[in-house]
Amino acid sequence: MKTIVIKCGGSVIDQLTSEFFTSLKRLKANGYQLVFVHGGGPDINEMLDYFQVKATFHNGLRKTTEEALEIVEMVLSGKTNRKLVQLLRENGLNGIGLNGTDDNCINASIIDEEKLGLVGAVSKVNARLIYTLLEEALIPVITPLGITEDGRKLNINADYVASAVAKYLHAEQCLFVTDVAGILIDGRLQSVMAQEEINHFIETGQISGGMIPKVTSAIAALESGLNSVMIVSGKKQFFDGEDLLGTKIVVKEGIIE
Ligand SMILES: Nc1ncnc2c1ncn2[C@@H]1O[C@H](COP(=O)(O)OP(=O)(O)O)[C@@H](O)[C@H]1O
Numbered sequence: 001m002k003t004i005v006i007k008c009g010g011s012v013i014d015q016l017t018s019e020f021f022t023s024l025k026r027l028k029a030n031g032y033q034l035v036f037v038h039g040g041g042p043d044i045n046e047m048l049d050y051f052q053v054k055a056t057f058h059n060g061l062r063k064t065t066e067e068a069l070e071i072v073e074m075v076l077s078g079k080t081n082r083k084l085v086q087l088l089r090e091n092g093l094n095g096i097g098l099n100g101t102d103d104n105c106i107n108a109s110i111i112d113e114e115k116l117g118l119v120g121a122v123s124k125v126n127a128r129l130i131y132t133l134l135e136e137a138l139i140p141v142i143t144p145l146g147i148t149e150d151g152r153k154l155n156i157n158a159d160y161v162a163s164a165v166a167k168y169l170h171a172e173q174c175l176f177v178t179d180v181a182g183i184l185i186d187g188r189l190q191s192v193m194a195q196e197e198i199n200h201f202i203e204t205g206q207i208s209g210g211m212i213p214k215v216t217s218a219i220a221a222l223e224s225g226l227n228s229v230m231i232v233s234g235k236k237q238f239f240d241g242e243d244l245l246g247t248k249i250v251v252k253e254g255i256i257e
C-alpha cells in the first residue's frame with residue numbers, strides 16, 4: 001500500500017484552492033492512499049481569545065494549561081476537524097474524522113510539564129486502526145491530540161503528529177501543507193534544505209515560529225527511517241502528476257532519495 005501523509009496547517013485550511021484538491025486527486029489517481037493530520041492554530045487562538053485565556057509559544061509549541069487543553073480539544077475536534085472532513089467530501093474525497101485520543105491512535109508522553117504544560121511528543125501510533133479505515137476506502141483525518149499510558153490527554157503540535165504517523169505507516173511521503181510555497185530564505189523559495197542549513201537558519205532567525213516544528217519533526221522522522229518530507233502550499237497546485245512542488249527536507253546535502 002503506497003501511502004502519503006498530508007498535514008494540513010490551520011494557517012491554510014480556510015484558503016485551500018481547487019488546484020490543491022486537484023493535486024490530491026492526482027495523487028489518488030497515481031495509486032496513493034491519503035491520510036490527513038490537521039492543525040488548527042488560528043482557530044484555537046480565536047477561541048482562547050474569546051475565553052480570555054493567554055497563549056504563549058516556545059519554539060512553535062503552545063504552552064497548554066488544563067484550562068487551555070479543554071478549549072484546544074473542543075476547537076480541534078469540534079471545529080477544525082469537521083471543516084477539513086467537509087471540504088474533502090465536497091471535493092469528492094471520502095474523509096472521516098479520527099480523534100488522536102481514540103483507540104490509542106496517538107500515544108504520547110509529556111515533553112516538559114513545567115515549561116509547556118500538557119504538551120506531548122508522540123511515543124506510538126496505532127497503525128492498525130489507520131489501515132482499517134484505509135481498507136474501507138476511507139481517508140482518515142486525524143486530530144492532533146494524544147493520550148498517555150495512564151490516560152491523560154495531551155496537546156501535540158500537528159507537524160509532530162504527521163511526521164510520526166508517516167513513520168509508523170512506513171509512508172512514502174509526508175507533506176506539510178501550509179500558507180507559503182515552502183521554506184523561504186531572503187524571500188527565495190528553497191527547493192531542497194538539509195539539516196545543517198536548517199540549524200543555521202534557525203539560529204539566525206530566518207527559520208522561525210511555526211516553521212520550526214515542521215523542520216525539526218521532519219529531520220527527526222527522516223533520521224528514524226521516514227522516506228521523504230516536503231513543505232508545499234495549500235493555495236496552489238503542488239503536484240502536476242509527476243513532480244511535487246515545494247521544499248524537500250533532507251538530512252544531508254546531496255542525498256536526495
Ligand atoms: N524561513 C521561512 N520560510 C517560510 N515560512 C516561514 C519561515 N520562517 C517562519 N515561517 C513562518 O511559518 C509559517 C507557517 O507555519 P504556521 O503558521 O505554523 O503554519 P501551519 O498552520 O500551516 O502549520 C509561515 O506562514 C511563515 O510565517
Ligand SMILES: CC(=O)N[C@@H](CCC(=O)OP(=O)(O)O)C(=O)O
Pocket residue numbers: 008009010011038039040041042044060061062072119120144155156157158159210
Ligand atoms: C502543542 C501545540 O503547539 N499544539 C498545536 C496544535 C495545533 C497545530 O499544530 O496547528 P497548526 O498546524 O495550525 O500550527 C496548537 O495548540 O496550536
